[in-house]
Amino acid sequence: MAAVVENNVILKSDVMQQAFLFAQQQGVDPSKRPSLFENIYLQTLDQMINNLILYEVSLKDTNIVVDQLTVEESLNSEIKRRIEYAGSARKLEEMFGEPLSMIRAKLRLEIKKAIRVESFTGSIYQSVSPTMIDVKMFYNAFKDSLPASPENISFSVFEWPLKVDLTKEIETQEFLKKIKNRVLSGESFYDLAIEHSEDLGSASSGGKLGYFVRGSLFPEYEEVAFSLNPGDVSDPFKTDLGYHIVLLEDRVGEKIKTSHILKKIKSGDVDLEKNKLLFSDFLGEYDVYNYVEKFDSLCAHFSLEGSSFNGIFPKTPVSSLPDFLDKKSLLSTGFKDIIVGEKSLFLIRVWDYNQEAVFSLENNYNEILGLTRNKLINDKILDLINKEKENLYVEKFY
Secondary structure (H helix, E strand, O other), X not given: XXXXXXXXXXXXXXXXXXXXXXXXXXXXXXXXXXHHHHHHHHHHHHHHHHHHHHHHHHOOOOOOXXXXXXXXXXXXXXXXXXXXXXXXXHHHHHHHOOOHHHHHHHHHHHHHHHHHHHHHHHHHHXXXXXXXXXXXXXXXXXXXXXXXXXXXEEEEEEEEEOOEOHHHHHHHHHHXXXXXXXXXXXOOHHHHHHHHOOOOOOHHHOOEEEEEEOOOOOHXXXXXXXXXXXXXEOOOEEEOOXXXXXXXXXXXXXXXXXXXXXXXXXXXXXXXXXXXXXXXXHHHHHOOOOXXXXXXXXXXXXXXXXXXXXXXXXXXXXXHOOOOOOHHHHOOOEEOOOEEOOOEEEEEEEEEEEOOEOOOOOOOHHHHHHHHHHHHHHHHHHHHHHHHHOOOOEEEOO
């Protein structure tokens, strides 16, 4: 037992699990840097205690209602994130030393409490509105420790996904249909995967992927695989990797064991010049080079369509720009040459550029305002925690 807050017990094992997760995210190896990990452990414990104090205080507010659907959506997202971080569900279980069902049960309770605390502290966030005097006082107190404003650009970008030659796609689907028919006629899926699959990670093992829980694979892959009965082979379907057929080997609840054969859509299947011509025609239709507001409107509109890189990006640090962009060419304003990416064409308009500079009230007032507000909020929450500690049973055992 690490600590107690009223009737809530914080187990040392739970603190260790969370601390290990934080350490991994920070690239800290506990065995090589034990003193640093100890600090992470103590910080984690203090944070868990403070959260429980806020939770106990929030119970007095009868207007707070925790929606179960929100809890389950948050739970599924967090489990998926942790599985992706660990590498697989099995590795996550090994990391926590518990079955996935136990991890889910504990996490569900944590999320319920966190949502309640978030609702409670929301009123504190809304009540804090720094004055200009607050901002100036914060700046004068912390200006020597404020980071430099990084070199940044403000830009709009429109992404044009490269359209694959439909003839090649149809040929790929027909090829996989023939492979499926060969399996149904008695040939070995294992042998055919070794011979034809273009998934370098699984082809040599007959396309076997092993067991995965729902939420670990491409949504399109899972939709098909979970609809099959054990022993069934799917029709061809498409993911970001290419076209697949899937053999469902086993299913246990929300866990499936599959093998697949993948045929990739190769970049050579794209007529680049034809795509450039189509993109140019599209841009010409809106006359974007003469009416930049139309271009910005298109970027903003298609960013709402879920595309990966459409949008308007103000004050973006140059260091955080995607690798496929020629950063040197973006350090001046105006439209840039069309960029050919792996799967898309891009047109970028830079409308502002700023060199790295020291933070100042004149040039960075909004950023300093945000930092001031965060400090005032944190101070107010910490004051509340320290005040409520006096009215609650809180004991720390480490």
